Amino acid sequence: MDNEQVPLHKPTGIRPAPLPCALVAFESDQGRAGCCYLPDGQYQQIEGPSQLRNDILWLSNLPALEPLTHLYPNLRSRVYLNRRPEDICRDLAITNPLEPAPGIEETANCAARLSSVFTRVTTIAARAYGWDVYEMGPLRVREPLLMRDIEASLPTIASVEPELQRALVQAYQGFSAPDTTQYYWSPNHISITLRFNELRYINQLLSAPVPCKGKWIKVQGQAWNQSEVLDYCLARPTVVRASIDWSNTSEQESVLAAFGMSGQAKGSQRRWLTQPELAWISKLARIEIHQFWVFEGNLQPLSDEWQLPELLKDRPQAALSYSAGLVAHNHFLALTEQKWDRDNKIMSATAPATWLRALDRAMMYQIAYKAEKKGFTVQRYGLGSLQVRIHPDQIAQLEAFRQENGFLYPDLKWIQDQHALNQAPAPGAVKKKAGWHPL
Structure with missing residues (x-):
């Protein structure tokens, strides 16, 4: 062979x-x-x-x-x-x-x-x-x-026309990092990342319907009622260029939404949103839509060639493996990370990738909001993980939050014991870098 x-x-x-x-x-x-x-x-x-x-x-x-x-x-x-x-x-x-x-x-x-x-x-x-x-x-x-x-x-996902491609790049956001602006933090606090069962979480995300094969239509230059056009875009798979007015939104909610704040040192200025992100941002802020692309095909999950391999997807015991979860994590990143377009010298993103990342952050925002309400400082969320900053005496509260919301990792009792033994690495009093790092 x-x-x-x-x-x-x-x-x-x-x-x-x-x-x-x-x-x-x-x-x-x-x-x-x-x-x-x-x-x-x-x-x-x-x-x-x-x-x-x-x-x-x-x-x-x-x-x-x-x-x-x-x-x-x-x-x-x-x-x-x-x-x-x-x-x-x-x-x-x-x-x-x-x-x-x-x-x-x-x-x-x-x-x-x-x-x-x-x-x-x-x-x-x-x-x-x-x-x-x-x-x-x-x-x-x-x-x-x-x-x-x-x-x-993996096979390559079909690209779209250049104008829509530029819109997708501005709609793409991999993670939400609301605490990026805080360059210094107290040495009396520690940073902990909570994670769901990654294999199950990625499987759930990849089962979501996304725009794959179909035609996109550009709509602009019309005098429309903003309330009506918002309802129209929320009811259909769309990519919209919009202005977001946060003036009537509480600071806690606007910071936590972290629109455009992915933790990258050189991110793109975001003027576009996909329909999954529009659905939850429109509940927090006033949206004024200027133009949009609407997908005329049917939303459906990615085909089998882009789903997790059978070894991970069809074997129940795989969900018990941390290592299998790491493979699933990297599989999802391989599908959804932005790519460098050498010809046009800009980043590129596919419609399914932008859609899936928006769905992920929409789900994780709800968990992040609960964490803020519990008194934890949210630093970053996305891809089934939530990074928070806490005081060591809040570990017991964080453990209750972890169990209540179904997080599988980390072992907070072990982390608490390490701090009690003074064996954990010093967590703070350092300047945080704004560059990307994996969760």
Whole structure:
């Protein structure tokens, strides 16, 4: 069988653990000397990345833009999985091996647990997308981010005409970051990210009807009653250019809505909204619509080729796996992240991607609003996660909120114990960067 004939979503010839992963902790961001930790608990000091074993994919503590992670084909940055190792440790109650520890043995044991999570992620991805067939793993796992490798395994969603494309880019917002403007925070507070069961959440999002195949019609230059045109746009799949007047909205609600505030240092000025976002923003603020695009086709979920692979979607036990949830998280990002259009030198976004991100933030806004009412400071929400800033003595309240709203992670009791032992990393008194980072 030729490589071109190997199916992506229905792999055959499955072999276990085709892509073993391990952790390497460098002493500096330049990636020179450090210590590598194997999944079996062994560890070894190295003088540089050239001494890393070639049959293992090494996840490191290096930043995403460090050139070494692009020069060594088996070395990845700390955001390879679109989640930092320290966040995974918090979710799973693992002492962060990248932080100073009492002894090397304890660090090695924690690193082994973390490496086993990494290995399960890449193994599940390899089985789900067919990378473990005929030694495809090393050929398919080439990108600096897992979501880019997954993206290469998925068909391309059809593009739209340039004018609508520009509107979609201005309507796109991946996350909501209401606390972006707060550059300094008290050292007496900690930041915690609550997460739903990611596999179930992504499955729920991908089952939502979105505009796929059909014609878009542009409507503008008409004298219309604003109330009537708003009702018209709310009742149909539309992308609207509108002015939003927040003057009669409470500051708490306008800040929490975080319109245009995605946490990126260089985001696009937003003048467009999709119908899912229009539905909840219009309840908070006064909307004046200037023009819109209306979709004449039928809304329907994305076809099977863009849904989660069968290995994740059809096996109930997959929902019990944190690693499977990370694969689903990266699958959704591969589908919905904006792409760079080299020809026009602007970002591009598909209609389904913009729609799904708007639906996600609409759902998470309701949870974020509840969190604000409970006295937690919301920093960021989206993709089934809610990042809040609290005082350590609020952890018990946050645990009650977590259970009440169905969040699965993190292990707040473990986090509380770590603070009691003074082993948790210092959470504040630092300048927050406005740049993007994964939840």
